[in-house]
Amino acid sequence: MAEEHGHGTVAASAATEERVAHAAPNYYLIWLYLLIMTVAEVVVAFVSQLPQTWLILILLGLAVWKAALVAMYYMHLRFEPPRLVMLIMAALPLAVLLAVTVVTMEGW
């Protein structure tokens, strides 16, 4: 049930959210992409003779892309209001900073 607050309404439940009409994503197709990329990761890690830096970049790139697919289609972010997506994106640079800032400290 939508509740009224001042000028607009607030979404009170999943059923009364404002939704962008869109076709349901092909969940099985996304699953197939995830599967192919997982196999590609294992192959790249063990079969290829790439130098270490390239290896890490490619593996991390594949992992991040898989994560993005899960976030966009299974967690529905592709179709959520932009302001929610922006809230989530705001956390990501902070997480990266957390992970790498200490690397620049002396004595590690």
Add this chain to the structure above:
Amino acid sequence: MSAHGAVPVAVTRPMEGMKVYNQKLGMWVFLLSEVMFFSSLIGAYIILRFANPEQWAEPGVVLAVPLTAFNTFMLICSSVTMVKAFAAIEHGDQAGLKKWLLATILLGAAFVGIQVYEYIQLAGHGFVPMRDAYAAEGGPLYGATFYTMTGFHGTHVTIGVLCLIFTAIKAFRGHYTEMNYGGVEIMGLYWHFVDLVWIILFTIVYLI
């Protein structure tokens, strides 16, 4: 004024705030805090590894990559079943909701089971946190970071499975309908997040 006890009304005016219902926003904010949590663990791993590279074995030497790759595949499948459960109840399909929820629970429990099996195998071969050798099989930090990262993730999966069981019990009691499925959606968000973290962790811990 809110209309208590009235039937659900269609939205006729633009929504303010985040445009999503509170529980969904709450779950997302919680997941963001979990992002920070796992980032801190991964950040610590990166720093420790850069500083002490001799303590890490080559990928595949100590850890069972094929078994864990299969485990990864199972967790990805559980994400599919979870989103199918959500899609089912979005359209009021009660049988579909129950079926797909049960499948998700089975796959999630199997993931935890295989991880526990893997832990037992590793410990049996002497790979434990803070093991003392600087051999080709890795030093103290290798085990410490491995068990910390995968252990915390495994705990998250276990809690997810328990919550899924609770959700399934409610589903079997007919609690969810096409007008009331928020609980399934936010459970799904948590579960997909757990899968997402594992996608990153599997790459970092097992393949690099």
